[in-house]
Amino acid sequence: MDQSDRELVTRVVATGDEAAFRALYQRHTPTLYRTAVRLTDDRDGTAEDFVHDTWIRASERWAEFEWRSSLRTWLTGILLNRVREARRRWARQPTDELVTDISTDCPEPDDRLDLEAAVAKLPAGYRSAIVLHDVEGFSHEEIASLCSIDVGTSKSQLSRARRALRRWLEPRWSTT
Amino acid sequence: MPPARLEARITDALRARGVLRPSPRRIPLWHTAALLAASAGAFFLGRLTAPSPATDAVSTPRWMLLLYEDDQFEGPAPGREADYVAEYRRWAQTLGRQGALVDGAELVPGGGWLDSAGAELVESEREVPGAGRITGYFVITAPNADSAAAVAASSPHLLHRGRIAIKPLGAS
Numbered sequence: 001m002d003q004s005d006r007e008l009v010t011r012v013v014a015t016g017d018e019a020a021f022r023a024l025y026q027r028h029t030p031t032l033y034r035t036a037v038r039l040t041d042d043r044d045g046t047a048e049d050f051v052h053d054t055w056i057r058a059s060e061r062w063a064e065f066e067w068r069s070s071l072r073t074w075l076t077g078i079l080l081n082r083v084r085e086a087r088r089r090w091a092r093q094p095t096d097e098l099v100t101d102i103s104t105d106c107p108e109p110d111d112r113l114d115l116e117a118a119v120a121k122l123p124a125g126y127r128s129a130i131v132l133h134d135v136e137g138f139s140h141e142e143i144a145s146l147c148s149i150d151v152g153t154s155k156s157q158l159s160r161a162r163r164a165l166r167r168w169l170e171p172r173w174s175t176t
Numbered sequence: 177m178p179p180a181r182l183e184a185r186i187t188d189a190l191r192a193r194g195v196l197r198p199s200p201r202r203i204p205l206w207h208t209a210a211l212l213a214a215s216a217g218a219f220f221l222g223r224l225t226a227p228s229p230a231t232d233a234v235s236t237p238r239w240m241l242l243l244y245e246d247d248q249f250e251g252p253a254p255g256r257e258a259d260y261v262a263e264y265r266r267w268a269q270t271l272g273r274q275g276a277l278v279d280g281a282e283l284v285p286g287g288g289w290l291d292s293a294g295a296e297l298v299e300s301e302r303e304v305p306g307a308g309r310i311t312g313y314f315v316i317t318a319p320n321a322d323s324a325a326a327v328a329a330s331s332p333h334l335l336h337r338g339r340i341a342i343k344p345l346g347a348s
Contacts, residue, residue, distance in 0.1 A: 013326040014276040016197035033178035059195045063322040
């Protein structure tokens with residue numbers, strides 16, 4: 001029977017058990033990597049670095065994790081912090097706060113446009129909301145905690161993101 | 177999917193930091209089971225005889241976890257004591273399988289303490305004034321205080337609002 005995250009973390013912390021860590025890695029890394037790619041477009045191949053740093057930071061901070069959330073949520077929170085730091089460095093988005101005007105960032109509805117590309121064009125806050133909620137299945141409460149925003153803001157961002165995607169994609173879908 | 181090289185990259189980094197070590201030698205399951213069966217009633221029904229620590233664990237620092245209960249402690253409802261026994265036992269057995277458990281037992285009612293005024297045994301339910309009763313202990317191995325704290329944090333005792341003192345043990 002699969003061991004719980006908690007049992008595996010206990011083994012890693014108590015004895016440095018590499019097999020236990022690899023089990024944790026294999027359980028959670030696909031989601032972390034997918035999230036990193038979707039939030040950053042894998043700019044400069046950095047999704048791999050984000051995941052690497054997430055595990056390193058997590059391993060430095062096991063003692064701080066109080067199991068009030070799932071391990072997946074906690075790891076994703078570390079990943080999001082890393083992504084925010086990178087965004088600030090890249091100066092693409094000054095913060096992950098709510099963006100209300102996306103009219104200037106609309107992609108052209110050409111043949112290359114698809115859902116992934118449209119998501120990639122969303123402002124950072126919208127993109128986080130739709131990736132975390134609609135793709136990865138986090139609740140608004142979890143997203144609020146992860147992104148340090150209100151639950152209402154998370155819902156608003158998701159709603160606006162969906163509206164934007166619909167607006168961008170409908171012309172294409174209505175002709176196919 | 178993440179690149180295949182990523183797993184090796186991360187585990188290499190964690191080994192270099194001393195976070196990961198080769199997996200400890202496992203105690204055969206039959207041995208663990210035999211020892212546990214021989215431990216009359218196991219934890220909360222007597223002394224928990226842990227399997228001998230793995231070779232790697234012998235040189236690892238040892239820590240005493242002292243389990244305290246005070247008025248905040250949420251003890252078992254009448255008739256549910258066995259659930260608590262099973263819960264603590266599962267936790268201890270997990271540590272035992274990892275080679276991280278050296279010893280552990282419930283401290284049952286009775287006994288008392290001596291003060292500096294004399295050698296007379298003073299019976300008291302509150303062994304440590306202001307801190308509640310010490311109702312059990314575990315001796316574990318962990319590479320450092322943070323690791324010992326993480327092990328303690330995984331204990332069901334905290335879920336029941338007990339408290340745990342973590343003290344390093346000197347060489348015996």
